[in-house]
Amino acid sequence: MPGEKLRPPNVNITLEEYKNLSTSMTPKPTALRNSVRAFFVGGLICLIGQMMINLLVIAGLERTEASTATTAILIFSGALLTGLGVYDEIGKFAGAGSIIPVTGFANSIVAPALEFKREGYVLGVGARLFTVAGPVLVYGIMTSIVVGIIYYFLRF
Amino acid sequence: MIYKRQGNQTVVFENPPVILSSYSVVGPKEGKGPLGKTFSKVLPDSLNGNKSWEVAESKMLEAAMQGALEQSRLKSDEIDYMLAGDLLNQIISSNFAARTMGLPFIGLYGACSTMALGMAVGSMLIDGGFARNVLVGVSSHHDTAERQYRSPTEQGNQRAMSAQWTVTGAGSLVLAQSGTGPRVTAATIGRVLDFGEKNVNNMGGAMAPAVADTILNHMNDLKRTPADYDLIVSGDLGQVGLMLAKEVLKRSGVETANQFNDCGVMIYDSGQDVHAGGSGCACSAVVFAGDIMQKLNSKQYKRVLLAGSGALHSPTSSLQGESVPGIGHAIVIEA
Amino acid sequence: MFEQVIPAFIVGGLICVAGQLLMDLTKPAFTPAHVLVTFVTGGAILGALGLYGPMVKFAGAGASVPLSGFGYLLSKGAMEAVDKRGLLGAFSGGVEAAAVGIAAAVLFGYLVSIAFTPKG
Numbered sequence: 001m002p003g004e005k006l007r008p009p010n011v012n013i014t015l016e017e018y019k020n021l022s023t024s025m026t027p028k029p030t031a032l033r034n035s036v037r038a039f040f041v042g043g044l045i046c047l048i049g050q051m052m053i054n055l056l057v058i059a060g061l062e063r064t065e066a067s068t069a070t071t072a073i074l075i076f077s078g079a080l081l082t083g084l085g086v087y088d089e090i091g092k093f094a095g096a097g098s099i100i101p102v103t104g105f106a107n108s109i110v111a112p113a114l115e116f117k118r119e120g121y122v123l124g125v126g127a128r129l130f131t132v133a134g135p136v137l138v139y140g141i142m143t144s145i146v147v148g149i150i151y152y153f154l155r156f
Numbered sequence: 157m158i159y160k161r162q163g164n165q166t167v168v169f170e171n172p173p174v175i176l177s178s179y180s181v182v183g184p185k186e187g188k189g190p191l192g193k194t195f196s197k198v199l200p201d202s203l204n205g206n207k208s209w210e211v212a213e214s215k216m217l218e219a220a221m222q223g224a225l226e227q228s229r230l231k232s233d234e235i236d237y238m239l240a241g242d243l244l245n246q247i248i249s250s251n252f253a254a255r256t257m258g259l260p261f262i263g264l265y266g267a268c269s270t271m272a273l274g275m276a277v278g279s280m281l282i283d284g285g286f287a288r289n290v291l292v293g294v295s296s297h298h299d300t301a302e303r304q305y306r307s308p309t310e311q312g313n314q315r316a317m318s319a320q321w322t323v324t325g326a327g328s329l330v331l332a333q334s335g336t337g338p339r340v341t342a343a344t345i346g347r348v349l350d351f352g353e354k355n356v357n358n359m360g361g362a363m364a365p366a367v368a369d370t371i372l373n374h375m376n377d378l379k380r381t382p383a384d385y386d387l388i389v390s391g392d393l394g395q396v397g398l399m400l401a402k403e404v405l406k407r408s409g410v411e412t413a414n415q416f417n418d419c420g421v422m423i424y425d426s427g428q429d430v431h432a433g434g435s436g437c438a439c440s441a442v443v444f445a446g447d448i449m450q451k452l453n454s455k456q457y458k459r460v461l462l463a464g465s466g467a468l469h470s471p472t473s474s475l476q477g478e479s480v481p482g483i484g485h486a487i488v489i490e491a
Numbered sequence: 492m493f494e495q496v497i498p499a500f501i502v503g504g505l506i507c508v509a510g511q512l513l514m515d516l517t518k519p520a521f522t523p524a525h526v527l528v529t530f531v532t533g534g535a536i537l538g539a540l541g542l543y544g545p546m547v548k549f550a551g552a553g554a555s556v557p558l559s560g561f562g563y564l565l566s567k568g569a570m571e572a573v574d575k576r577g578l579l580g581a582f583s584g585g586v587e588a589a590a591v592g593i594a595a596a597v598l599f600g601y602l603v604s605i606a607f608t609p610k611g
Contacts, residue, residue, distance in 0.1 A: 006347065007164055009376050011369050012408040018351045022361045025399050027317035027432075029515040034314070038511035039504035042557070046503025047496050049552035054492045067555055072595040074556065079599040082310050083607030091312020096510035098312050099523050100530060100557045101503070102592070108527070109596050111311035113604035115303050118208045125604050132311075132524045133596060136558070139528045140565050141585050143535040148569030148581025151539070155573065202611050209611070299611040309611045313523055314514070355519045477520070 034095045041090070041097030049074060049101075071102055078106030083114065108132035160283065163377025165344050165370070167276075169283040172339035175489065176230070176289075176330045178445035179223030181216045183298070183324030186434075186442065189424045194446035195325075196223055202299055202324055209299040210248065213326075217242070217253040217295035220326035220445075225291060228330040235259050235330070236287035239278050241270035242295045242437055243322070244304060249295050259291065268363075268392045269346075270294045271327060271441040272464025272485040276343035278331045279487075293328035296436030305356070305471055316357035320394045320420060320435035321428075327441025329449075338452040342488040344377065346370035348468060350481040356474045360397020360420075360432055363465040367393060367484035368404040371463055374486045375410055382412045386457040389448065390484070391440035391464040392420035394432035419443035440464050452491045462487045495551040502546065502553030510557075527558055534562025539570070564588050 013021070049070050056066035078101075081087040087107045091098045098104050112131040116124040130137070162168050180195045187198030197219065206212040217240065225232065238257055240250035241264035254261040266273035271294045278290035301322040302309050331340065349369050353362035367390050375381060382388055393401055398418040405412055419440045420433035444462055451457045464487075469480040513526050534557075537543040543563040546554040554560050568588025572580030586593075 006349075009372055009408070011349075011365055011372060011404050013365070013404050015352060018365060018404070021403060022351075022353065022358070022364075022400060025403075026358055026361060026396055029317060031512065031515040034515055035508045035511045038507040042507025042510075043500040043504030043553075046550075046553045046556045047500040049503075049556040050496050050499035051492060053552055054494060054496075058492065067552075068591045070552065071555075071592050075592065075595045076599045079603040082312075083603040085310060085607075085610035087312045088310050092314060094312075095314045096514055096526070097504075097507045099514075099526065100507045100510040100559075102556055102558060102561065104312060105527070105558055105561070106596060106600065107310070107312050108524070109600040110603050111308040111609075113600055114310055114607060114609045115308035117604060117608070121605070125601065129597065129600050129604070131308075132527065135524060135528050136531050136561075137593070140531040140535060140562050140589075143532050143562065144565035144569040144585030145581050147535060147539040147566040148573050148584055149578070151570045152573045152578050152581055156577075299609075302611075308609070310609050311523075316519065357519050 037093055038095050038097035041094035042100060045097070045101040045103060074102050075106040078103030079110045082107045082110040105133065105136065163373070165346070165373045166342055166377035167280060168342045169279055169340065171283055171333070172341045172490070173279045173282040173331045173333060174335045174337045174339050175449065176332045176335050176337050177224050177227035178327070178329040178449045179220050179227060180327045180442035180445040181220045181223070181325055182438070182442055185428065186323060186325055186423060189428060191423055191443060191447050194450060195442060196446070202297065209297055210244065213242065213295050213297035213300050214249040214252040216326040217249055217293055218256050220295070220328035221253065221257060221291055221293040224293070224328040224330050228332070230289055230330065232259070235289050235291045237262055237278070237281060238291045239264055239274040240293045241265050241274065243267065243301050253293070266464065266483065266485065267466030267468055268435055268437050268439060269464030269466030269483055269485050270437045271444065272391065272462055272487050275331070275340060275487045276345060276485055279340040279343055282331055282333050288333045290331045291328065292331060293326060294437035294441045295326035296322055296324070296438040298322045298324045301436060315431060318358040318360065318396050318432050320359055320392065320432045321424065321430035322436040323423060323434045323439040323442065325438035325442045327438055327445040329445060338449065338489050338491050340487060341490050342378065344370055344374040344486040346484040346486070348481045348483050350479055352479045354477065354479045356469065356480065358396065359435060359467045359480070360394040361400060362467050362480035363482035363484065364393055364397045364400035365404055366482035367463050367465045368401045368408065370484035370486050371405060372408050372410055374461070382410065382415060385415060385459050385461045387448070388412060388416045388461045388463065390418045392433070392435040393418045393465050394420045394435065396432050397465070422447070452489060455491050458491045460489045462489065498550040499553035502550035503556060506557045506559060530558040531562040534559030535566040538563035538566040561589065561592060
């Protein structure tokens with residue numbers, strides 16, 4: 001770190017002092033404003049999802065099937081809006097409101113794949129589809145396996 | 157052996173090299189900014205008909221260098237060295253541009269301080285008697301930088317308020333042993349300083365101490381004060397970094413006033429949603445090649461200190477939890 | 492058609508607010524990818540503890556659409572498969588339950604990637 005072996009003149013500020021100075025001068029994220037926006041956009045996406053489920057149930061699907069089908073439709077919508085270059089604009093405004101719903105999951109799959117298309121379809125698109133989705137699946141599936149094993153030993 | 161050094165880190169040129177010409181190419185966002193009219197060429201979009209952003213960046217660098225060469229009235233075989241650098245891995249934009257230009261090539265990496273570094277090294281080559289004419293150029297591109305350092309461009313992430321926007325552009329100039337134009341009179345090569353900033357969204361905070369250190373040593377070496385300069389301009393400290401650098405300098409006994417500005421702050425206006433300002437190699441290059449050169453030529457500025465600022469991290473080092481080291485290089489240009 | 496939409500809106504919105512606070516109030520090294528991993532794991536654990544199921548019953552899409560709902564689906568599937576097949580179900584259950592989601596993500600993701608170009 002600075003100051004130990006440096007030939008003088010040196011800047012007249014210690015590491016600790018600079019950390020404090022930097023923290024005080026760096027603008028903080030506008031957490032409250034971001035949270036309000038996240039609430040509305042996230043809530044809206046879930047509201048749309050709920051109406052889709054309801055419509056599919058009215059159309060005759062069983063509730064869990066309707067839920068699964070809605071997930072697929074939302075994934076498609078998130079992917080499409082990413083391709084159209086719209087999803088990043090929504091994300092800038094809504095933050096977690098567009099990242100947390102499953103549409104955000106679709107965005108995190110399409111965005112890197114789109115970007116790396118110029119590096120080819122196998123190592124570009126193919127490999128990059130799972131840059132963000134990969135960790136989600138790894139940790140989600142691992143947790144479910146651990147849950148299953150614990151459940152088995154508690155049951156039997 | 158005559159040494160042209162003064163103090164600890166500064167060289168003073170015996171026959172100050174002349175900046176014969178300068179040329180800047182920028183993307184549409186920069187063209188819409190407050191300095192839009194000072195750039196030589198504004199591209200219609202960030203791809204400009206090329207098959208990838210990387211190719212577009214390399215072609216921008218070529219265009220800037222060809223432009224500077226043409227305006228200098230020199231022929232290609234009168235240029236002894238091409239000095240170039242950019243932000244991409246293996247400075248690939250510069251490598252491909254060098255392939256086209258066909259000149260003896262010295263590749264440089266100083267992150268966003270590469271323009272100042274190139275001007276310093278180029279001037280040393282000329283004043284040291286190793287070159288008659290040198291072509292210096294740097295480039296950066298918002299989309300190539302985003303995909304290498306941060307996230308894919310279509311990903312819906314929110315950027316931090318301290319984050320900066322990489323300038324899409326390329327700037328170039330021709331340095332010569334003789335001719336008319338503003339002259340590079342001195343250069344101070346900086347040393348790397350790391351004050352522990354781990355937040356890659358706060359580049360200004362990471363670079364400010366190093367830039368302050370270079371300016372401090374520059375003033376000390378030449379026994380000058382900020383009042384001796386019409387303009388002191390850093391490369392891309394951004395709003396946050398500029399305030400930090402000013403404060404660190406103040407505590408070190410160097411009082412700067414309104415004459416200390418920053419290219420990253422100058423290149424965009426607040427309505428362009430760039431948060432803390434512009435960044436990238438091209439930031440200092442295009443602002444210097446355009447606005448500042450024009451004011452030097454018209455003698456509005458008589459003595460300018462360009463303090464390029466660079467953040468010397470890599471995408472891997474930040475994932476490994478390392479902090480971001482910074483560097484600053486200072487060049488004196490006189491009208 | 493409008494049943495459960497208000498609970499869906501409110502619960503979904505609140506879950507997203509939790510995500511936003513996680514993003515804004517933690518160190519910058521905690522990226523959106525880390526937030527997504529936290530949510531899917533959190534949903535799986537809450538589902539295993541029997542706490543997420545009632546939320547899905549009450550808020551419908553408000554609990555199933557956020558990524559925590561995907562985690563819930565994974566651990567619910569693992570437990571149901573254990574009931575049916577024993578220990579092997581722990582391995583098959585999660586992936587089976589999430590199969591449609593994963594397949595849709597791969598297919599639509601791939602198709603959109605090849606049909607469009609990034610705009611920067």
